[in-house]
Amino acid sequence: MTPLLRVLVLVLAAALSGPLSAPMVQAQQTAAAEEKAPDYKAWEELATRAEEVLGQGRASDKALSELRGQLVDWRTRFLDAQGINAARIKTLRDQISALGPTPAEGETEPGEIASRRAELNRQLAELQAPGLQAVEAHSRADGLIREIDSVIRERQTSKLLELGPTPLNPANWAAGAEALRDTLATAYRELAEAWALPSRRASFREDLPATILFLTMAVVLLARGRRWVVLLSERLIQASERRGKAVFSSLVSLGQIVVPTLGILLLVSALATTGLGGPRLTEILFALPVLGLTLFAARWLGARVFAEHSVSRRLFDLSPERMAEARFHATWMGVVIALAGLLGLVGEFGQFPDEARVVLGFPLVVAGGLLLLRMGQILIAQSRVEPAADQLRPYRSRLVGLIGRASMVLGVLGPVLGAIGYKEAADYFTYPPILTLALLGLLMVLQRFVGDVYDLLTRHGEEESASDALIPVLIGLVLAILALPLLALIWGARVADLTEIWASFTAGFTLGGTRISPTNFLTFAIVFALGYTLTRLVQGTLRSTVLPKTRIDPGGQTAIISGLGYLGVILATLIAVTTAGIDLSSLAIVAGALSVGIGFGLQTIVSNFVSGIILLIERPISQGDWIEVGGVMGTVQDISVRSTRIQTFDRTDVIVPNADLVSGVVTNWTRQNLTGRVILAVGVAYGTDTRKVEKILREIGENHPLVMINPPPTVVFQGFGADSLDFELRVILRDINYGLSVRTELNHEIARRFAEEGIEIPFAQRDIWLRNPETLHRGAAVSAAASGPAEPAPPRHDDDPQPEPHDDFDGDAAASDGGESR
Template identity: 30%
Template sequence: MTSQARYAFVPLAGRLGALLVALFLLLPLAALAQPADPASARAKVDSIRGELTQIETVLNNPAASEAELQRQRLRLQPLLEQIRILADEQAPRFEQAKTRLDQLGPKPDAKAPPETADVAREREAREKGFSEADELLKLARATVLQAEQLQTSISDLRRERFAKMLFAPGPSPLSPETWTATVTTLPSDLRASHLVFGDWLSVFSDALLSPRGVIVLLGFIGAIGLYVARARYLPRLSGRLAASETDSGVHCLYSALVRLIARAAPPALASWLIYAAFNTAGLLPPRIQPVILAIVYGLALFAFVQALADALFAPGEPQRRLVSVMESTARTVVWMAGWLAIVMGVGKVLEAWLQAIAAGLTLSIIVRSVVASFFALTLVVGLYRLRDNDEIEQEACLGPYVPVDGASLGPVRILSWVVGLAIILAVLLGYVVLATFLTEQVLWLGILAGLFVLLMQLIELGIGNLLTGDGRFALSLRAGIGLRAATLQKIAVVLTGVLKIVLIVVMIMLVLAPWGLESTDLLTSLRAAFFGFQIGGVTVSLSSIFFGALMFALGLAATRSLQGWLNEKFLPTTKLDTGLRNSITTAAGYLGYTAAVALAVSTLGFSLERLTLVASALSVGIGFGLQSVVSNFVSGLILLWERPIRVGDQVLVGDAEGIVKRINVRSTEIETFDRSTVILPNSNLVSGVVRNRVRSDRTGRVLISISVPRTLDPTEVRSVLAEAGADHGDVLKKPPPNVLFKKIGTATLDFDLICVVGDVDQVGRVTSDLNYVIHKRLAELEKPAAAAELTVKGLEGIEQSLGSIATAVAGERKAPPRSAAGKVKASRSRAANDAVMEDAEEAVPAKNGSAPDAGKDEAGGKDDNKE
């Protein structure tokens, strides 16, 4: 195909796809446009009612078998679906007939003038159509109710018979009469076995020499080849997985799945090949076929159980173990699972053999009792081997917790002990059917538990690794579709949760299925849960909930798109202010959300009348419990309609002042000047006191208050302030800047400069600019101050003393030697001089600045001077 042809094919494919979509959407409309024929609808209802009567007759027969009840249940299910569809189709026809009749109004009374002939004929025709539609709708709804009651009766009857059969007592295997009757009928049973299986073996040996033997031989060769391939390649696969094994849970899960398939598939396929070869060659007569089929199922069951236990517990390979148990526990569980499967498979083969030879009742009871006893003994032995080791438990208590033998399987072990003892007790008391059923349920629940653990880990690890890992699929989603890693992670979490819920529901239904709770129609139950059931005239289903949620999501997406288009495309082209734009966008959002809710509710099947009833019932609760929420919602509508506060306004509410950023349904967001957000309920803004600085206009007021020394000339200060305001470009000229001389203080003069700017957002910047300019000009007006000098008074006496001391010292150096009296006088004079010098040394620090000491030294100096 050339490039031109390819490009021509793309629009053609697009047009074909659009045409198919249009046809798909128009088909339901066309079906609705063609009203159903009332006569044919009545005939269908009558036919369904006749079949329901036949089913009811069969149910009233006490001799009806389980198979007959099952056939009637399968026959009833499509009839119930058909009558529901008919009832749904007749409801709009009834409403239409009622509307047409109401258009004519009430019939005039006897005193009023009679209607014209045309009106009377029209009224009669419409009344007839209304009565037919009403009768047909009531009949259809009554038939739906009858079918639902029959369905419930069949289920109750099947469960009742199942319970009677399960808990019906029979001959005990310990009774001598049972063994006597078995010994009596044993020779005839052996002859029947010889006849049935001897004839089949002779036919089989003769067939081996014929062309049919080639088919059987090919089947055996294929089965042997599968077993040989399993024995040869499974160790290699295990070694390869072990060599590349890491500690990641994803790799362990991958290894478990591979081993499960590799160990279970070849034996099951080999058994099926042998069965298919026998069946194709015509070597399976009706009596032998159940026995061979039981052998095939037994081999497949053993292989699957063994592979599942090995995949979960991995004996000998703790690094790939999915269940946290010790090595001895893992080996015991795998051993027990294998032997339980063997006992169950042998029991099914023996039951098929007894059915083929039409063995006596006592022999069947003994065989089932022996199989159930062996099963219970195997279970008890396995549980006994799982007992806790005292030494390991005591050692684990000394340090960090270590799971001891069987510790993590404690609840399962207790339940298994109870079931094992119950099986033995049921066998001894003669409840062989109950014992056989319990053995089947033990193995069935074990298989379900293993699959649940495996699938749960597959969902938990597989989905997350698939969508959020580094694989090709995740990279393709990121690169090709453009999904972000965070979005993929959210999708993985939601998808994982949904799949887990689905898995839990399915597992619960599978657990309850063998107990008679719709055990054979699991798909029917799932379909009924998905497509809905009736509650008070409203169909509740997973599909309706899903489509309702889908409609709501589409409505929200459309509303968000409309708001984005209004906010980013259309409203910016208008001259509307920011607050009015926000009001329009928010009102559009309210309308869109309301429409989305109405669309989702209509998809669920609720009418406006039911919604009105629900709203009236909830009005009391809304009035008391949701009073504040409703008050805030109504207050938000008032804010959007009256617009006393708009987005972008600068408001002051209590201690919070800032810019209004968003008006929501319940609250309003205000961003303060320190970049924090204050969330106020809408009712506070409507009923409280709010200062809106830009309610009328957005002009702002700049106020600068200063204090200057009294030495400055007030006229010069006034001129400086006025010139600073007038010279700024953002200050409005009308009104011009104004300077107020506010106060004459003791040492300062107080002035206010008042300016008006065009936008309140400019107040802070203009104030800062004016402060810089005013500070600079006032600094130029002030005279420079002289240098400060420090003068200390009161030290004249100390200076005179120091001068006399210096003169005396100079005179002593020039004087001649003296007499003894002179020496004594000189020593006294020297002592006096030393005292004066001490006083002088104490006065020196006072001269350096200590005021109290200076006063003391000054007094001391005066006293010395007097001396």
């Protein structure tokens, strides 16, 4: 085959493969979608069974929880299946949009376009079918899950409000004593039966050395381990020369939990090696480490929260007696919680009747209520501690007082409900409050530890503590948020409830037909952060390296850098939105509706923003210009998006909105160049040679180094004033920024030259004219006759000072400017 013929064959094969391969590609995509699609037949069976179970209402909570777990798995599959053929669907929609809008009613379009549109719509409907089916199945699964949750919550509520036997009834005491006796008897019987077996006794004798070793180690750790840890922690905190002593002391203090718990584990190991325990004893034996951990953790937590020493700073400002009392109550709260857990375990294993559970559990409820009552009083006492004279009462004190009052109320409510017979309600209002106080105390200890670590890393001293720094506060806030799920579990929330909230959060929400999930937000944040960082790096490079080497003025450099920053932020936003897969086209209607409200609410901000862009583009003012706007005169220091900062000549900053600079009248003294005119007004006495004054003023202006020769200084004879002959010296300065200093120097020179030339600078004069002086003479004569002969007046000289005129004389007087007295 010749090369030319081979090329023709290849071209013909390529031309024919296009129409033939399109159905094959579509078939392959359909097959792949079917593989990803869930098994709707199996789903239909599960959904039908779930609906039947919910309709009958006889399933247990455990069975409902298992069924709910299966429904959650299916719901996750349906959520993933909603994105089947998403890429192909987007392509088809773009193709349909390329054909133009659909003809209106009564209009037609060419047949080829109509047939092509119909074919694309058919393919689109086929590709959308699996996703729509997944959406419908997801809604059904979600509805069934909500129904199961509703049933379980209703059962929990009814159980909480169920009235049972009262522990105050003596008839029920026998049931409690009998249940306790049966438990002890069963444990003794298990032990006796095991000892009766020769193999068990032989195994016990063989393992006796290991048992004694474990028991010895357990006794030593339980008896002295905590004391050793406390001493080590105190030595670390007292070593003042050691940095980070509070951090290391806190870490070492955890040994107060670890070491005794290790002793419990050794004790359990020692008892387990005997091989004499039965099922009930083994169950209790394996629960001892958890119960011991609860007790030791409560003791450690009380010692850290209400510590008087061995810590960086105290959390409570109470007397030593109150602090010791609080530590005591915290320890016994741990004892109550541990005994309540042991009672629940034994009661479930031994199948105690309700009477026995009520009678045996009521003393623990009463003890827990009393502890809550006393702890509440301590918290209220802390809230009433007066702050320093120069400080306000912190908000934390008010919060502590509120928690203390709630603790006291619950401490009374729990035993009262238990005495009536509401056992579940009594337990609910006793044990969760104790655990809540423990959780809050743990948060306080962790926040203090974070502050200590921050002090260590930032090398703070004793005087400048980091307890009020931003980073420790933010970390404490994060810890508080992370503690919310634990708080919900304490107060009866199920793990399934928390997983449901998390599933709803990760699934996101639908807005304008677009599903937005936390993954989209995370992707958007990361991409935007990278784009923003890159923009800042480019701005920094231009500001420090490139632009200083150009001839662009500082204002132009600032405009370029600011414009590049805005452009970079816009591009980073668009790229982040595209990368996150957020379809903004479906949000256009929502955005349009929101823009109306935003436009009305933020019209001033938007106006200033647009004005800032106009200022950066047109540059009527630049950084460093001397301007005057709205009665404010000063130098432009910075032009931002919303406003411009002007520094006045008295070194105060004035923030001017950009809209005022665009729409108002602005005087820019230094925009085009630095030259500017200064006018000095001066007056001379009547009778002075005006030509001589003009010559002197011109010489003064020409001799100053900052005054321009072209155009030369000019002297203007303004006219004849009331007190002087008025002149003006007008000069053009090379740099108007020195206008005030030049004006001062020129005035000094004018005063010096006028003094040398004998030219007088007059002051304002006022002459008095008496309209009827004879009235004054008559009044003076009458006064003299009434008072007797007057002493002769001393002779008057022309150089005697004249008396100042007053208004308290008889007769009319009129003042006139200029002329002589008449």
